[in-house]
Every structure is written in structure tokens, then in C-alpha cells.
Amino acid sequence: MRPVVLCFSGLDPSGGAGLQADIEAIGQAGAYATVACTAITIQSSQQVLGFEACAADLVEAQATTVLDDLPVAVIKSGMLGTTDNIAMLTRLFAEGVITEGTPFVLDPVLVANSGGSLGDEQTLVTAFRKLLPYATLLTPNTHELRALSGEQDLHIGAQTLCTQGADAVLVKTSHDFDSGDINQYLYTEGKMVHQSTLPRLTGEFHGSGCSLASFIAGRLAMGDALIDAIKAADSWITQTLQAADVPHPDDASAQLIPNRFVRV
Ligand code: PLP
Secondary structure, three states: OOOEEEEEEEEOOOOOOHHHHHHHHHHHOOOEEEEEEEEEEEEOOOOEEEEEEOOHHHHHHHHHHHHHHOOEEEEEEOOOOOHHHHHHHHHHHHOOOOOOOOOEEEOOOOEOOOOOEOOOHHHHHHHHHHHHHHOOEEOOOHHHHHHHHOOOOHHHHHHHHHHOOOOEEEEEOOOOOOOOOEEEEEEEOOEEEEEEEEOOOOOOEOOHHHHHHHHHHHHHHOOOOHHHHHHHHHHHHHHHHHOOEOOOOOOOOOOEEOOOOOOO
């Protein structure tokens, strides 16, 4: 069987982000995606209109059924939606329901790219801090990094999140729209171990963060070292954005949807 990634993520009916992004990205990385659905959102490709989170025991039952059935190699989480869901996932790690040492890519989703809320930010931040010690890789956007670390400076923020327990933190300036090129930094144990610059493509993209984090999770499941997984994901995400679908060609400010079926 292909290496299995278990994702905790929400349903985005527009298909750009959330569990659909996870399934497609992980498949493109060569691995096999399974999903415990954490929330059902109501959203278009352009905006979040609302969501209903799944109860933590329902999410847990989905996850443990997969864990009992399939050889899960990597865990990935995206939108968790409630502090109950974050606490439940923390407990699955703490109690060894998820085998100790299983790599975990934590995308600490707080808000959508469009700015729409995907949970109560302050309570989610508090709950996420307890989940950080289980993260092999944390993939915050700049807003999430600042909210989680309480620091404005991205480098100090990344170091803080390492101190709070994440093994590695991948910082990307893609959501700082006035920052020119996109800079990417990887911190482990509070030190920058990798730095790269990617050209900023025109447009805003719906689901790029989910796609990137999931592709990395898929490559980790395939056996890549962290740095190789990140480099492979960078090259792949750039291609998906260059080939993005344009749902509203007459509106230059409308979000585009990554085409995750580019050849790799
Ligand atoms: N998860 C879900 C279910 C979402 O709907 C969204 C955004 O709309 C996200 C995660 C985060 O998406 P992005 O990759 O654009 O940060």
C-alpha cells in the first residue's frame, strides 16, 4: 500500500482548500490520503460564509477507525475549528493512540486567505500551544505565526515557536502582500537551517497553504528528509499556482485555485 497520511481537516465545498486540497496534494506527492473531517464550511472560492465544526468525539471516531485499519505513516492537521478538536488531537498524541514518533505536519489554521474566520482565534491559539510539542513541522502563515508566538518579527516568532515545542517551523512571507518576493525560512531548534526566495506570482490563491503543507506531509510519508520534502513542495506548489484555475476572469482581484494536477 502507498504510505498513508491521516489528515484532520475541514470540507471546503468550493474545492480549493481543506480536505480536497489535502487529498489532491498528498496523492500528487505519491502517498495515500485519509481524512478525519473536522468541520463543514460554507464557502465559495472567494469567501467563507460560515462553518459548523464536527463534535470532537465524531472526529476522534473517524481518526481511530483509520488508525486501527491502515498503517498511518504521517499525521497532518489543517482547520480544526474548535478547542475541543485541538484538545482531542493533543490527547491522541499524549496517550499514544497516535504512535509516538509519527511525523506530524501542523498547519495551524486560524483564518482563510480571504480573511474569513475558521474559528475563534484567541481560544484556538491557546489550545494550539499545547499541540505544538507534537509537531514535527509547523507551517504557519505570517498572521498565524504572529498570533501563535505573540511576536511581530517573523524570525523571533519562529524561534519562540521552537521554544514552545515545535521541532521545526517553516516561515513563508506569502501572506505579507507588500513584501515583494516570497521569502521562506526553516527554523529547527531555534536556528535558521534553510532559506530560499521564490518569485511572487500575480494573484491571490485559495488553498495554497493547505496544499503546500499536505504535499510536504506526503513526501515525508514517502521517506523524504524534511528539507527534501520542503524543496519538492516548493517546486510543485509553484507549478500549481502558475497553472491555477481562474474562476472569475473578469475580476482581477478574485482568488485563483491552485491546479494540483500539474505533472510532477
Ligand atoms: N481549511 C479549510 C477547510 C479552509 O476552508 C481553508 C481556507 O479557506 C483553509 C483550511 C486555509 O486555507 P489556505 O491554504 O488558503 O490558508
